[in-house]
Amino acid sequence: MSEKKYNVGLVGATGVVGETFLNLLNNSDIQINELRPFASERSAGKKVPFYNSEIQVLKEGCFEGLDFVFFSSGDDISKEWAPQAVKSGAYAIDNSAAFRMSPEHQLIVPEVNGELIKGMSHPQVIANPNCSTIQLMLPLNALKPFGVEKITVASYQAVSGAGTNGIEELKKQTASNNGDTPEAFTKPIAYNCIPHIGGFNDDHFTSEEMKIMNESKKILSLPNLLASAFTVRIPSFNSHAEVAWVTLKDSPERSDLIAAFKSQEGLKTFEDPRAYDTPLECGGQHDVSVSRIHKDIANENTWILWVVGDNLLKGAALNGFQIAQKLIAYDKV
Numbered sequence: 001m002s003e004k005k006y007n008v009g010l011v012g013a014t015g016v017v018g019e020t021f022l023n024l025l026n027n028s029d030i031q032i033n034e035l036r037p038f039a040s041e042r043s044a045g046k047k048v049p050f051y052n053s054e055i056q057v058l059k060e061g062c063f064e065g066l067d068f069v070f071f072s073s074g075d076d077i078s079k080e081w082a083p084q085a086v087k088s089g090a091y092a093i094d095n096s097a098a099f100r101m102s103p104e105h106q107l108i109v110p111e112v113n114g115e116l117i118k119g120m121s122h123p124q125v126i127a128n129p130n131c132s133t134i135q136l137m138l139p140l141n142a143l144k145p146f147g148v149e150k151i152t153v154a155s156y157q158a159v160s161g162a163g164t165n166g167i168e169e170l171k172k173q174t175a176s177n178n179g180d181t182p183e184a185f186t187k188p189i190a191y192n193c194i195p196h197i198g199g200f201n202d203d204h205f206t207s208e209e210m211k212i213m214n215e216s217k218k219i220l221s222l223p224n225l226l227a228s229a230f231t232v233r234i235p236s237f238n239s240h241a242e243v244a245w246v247t248l249k250d251s252p253e254r255s256d257l258i259a260a261f262k263s264q265e266g267l268k269t270f271e272d273p274r275a276y277d278t279p280l281e282c283g284g285q286h287d288v289s290v291s292r293i294h295k296d297i298a299n300e301n302t303w304i305l306w307v308v309g310d311n312l313l314k315g316a317a318l319n320g321f322q323i324a325q326k327l328i329a330y331d332k333v
């Protein structure tokens with residue numbers, strides 16, 4: 001790692017993704033000269049930890065002199081502020097959905113298509129994919145040599161995916177042992193599960209489902225991939241789980257799949273078909289876990305996988321942080 005010290009911005013520093021970024025930045029081998037944290041007016045006067053001290057959060061976007069800025073404040077702030085950061089000469093690494101499907105912007109999972117960063121000739125917005133999409137990309141990338149033709153995905157998503165309000169709502173409803181009035185979710189989340197993440201479109205898919213289907217094709221460079229997703233919020237605090245049915249063009253043996261998964265960076269593979277991780281066990285883990293790897297009996301050439309990952313780490317802050325590491329490795333900052 002280089003000896004250079006970097007000036008870093010963090011928009012959304014007081015949120016759950018922001019907090020995860022702060023942990024990574026405070027404990028990383030990237031040397032930081034200046035950290036500039038931003039949040040809303042609600043956080044006026046708040047401080048965040050930076051090395052052995054604390055710094056006050058700012059509410060106005062001022063990005064002069066920064067090398068890169070992480071955005072985790074939602075689509076509207078990213079749309080307004082990320083171009084300003086780029087204009088000031090910084091790479092904007094954006095966790096929102098604002099730029100993900102734009103043809104002018106790259107959508108990066110470093111272990112999958114991180115090489116695209118090598119070709120960047122100037123500061124720009126780099127999009128961080130949706131949390132459920134990111135974790136799915138690691139096993140699917142490993143299976144690409146066998147010809148991934150179709151994926152069907154069912155998700156079981158933790159409340160931290162809905163930010164601070166989601167976590168607080170599950171805590172409150174669990175403690176009071178009733179549903180209370182739902183605010184962060186459409187229905188009570190404690191002792192329940194909700195088949196509704198984001199808004200519905202005219203085809204009756206939710207926005208979360210559309211993100212998984214569309215972003216997967218872009219990241220894997222498989223525009224003709226047949227993809228279908230159904231997403232469910234469950235009352236777990238952190239880490240998303242997904243079942244993926246993956247139909248391949250080729251007919252590999254199970255041992256071929258295991259070997260491919262084991263050689264995929266960022267993936268923890270359970271070879272034993274009876275062993276698996278759960279969301280609780282994956283909290284805090286950097287690697288995505290793939291287990292229950294078995295052939296479908298109802299569909300030719302289809303494999304079933306259980307994929308679990310920490311949505312705040314690999315699904316958000318860690319992936320963004322790894323993009324910054326690539327920018328440094330390729331001498332872009």
Ligand SMILES: NC(=O)c1ccc[n+]([C@@H]2O[C@H](COP(=O)([O-])OP(=O)(O)OC[C@H]3O[C@@H](n4cnc5c(N)ncnc54)[C@H](OP(=O)(O)O)[C@@H]3O)[C@@H](O)[C@H]2O)c1
Binds near residue numbers: 095131311312
């Ligand atoms: N949670 C996940 O698993 C996950 C995964 C992938 C992507 N993301 C994306 O990451 C972003 C943040 O998510 P989160 O889960 O961290 O949400 P969160 O806990 O609700 O945090 C939101 C952050 O945005 C800040 N913010 C809100 N309005 C603002 C404004 N007008 N100006 C400046 N800052 C403002 C908040 O500041 P205050 O504290 O001052 O309100 C807070 O720091 C979202 O775009 C989300 O879609 C989240």
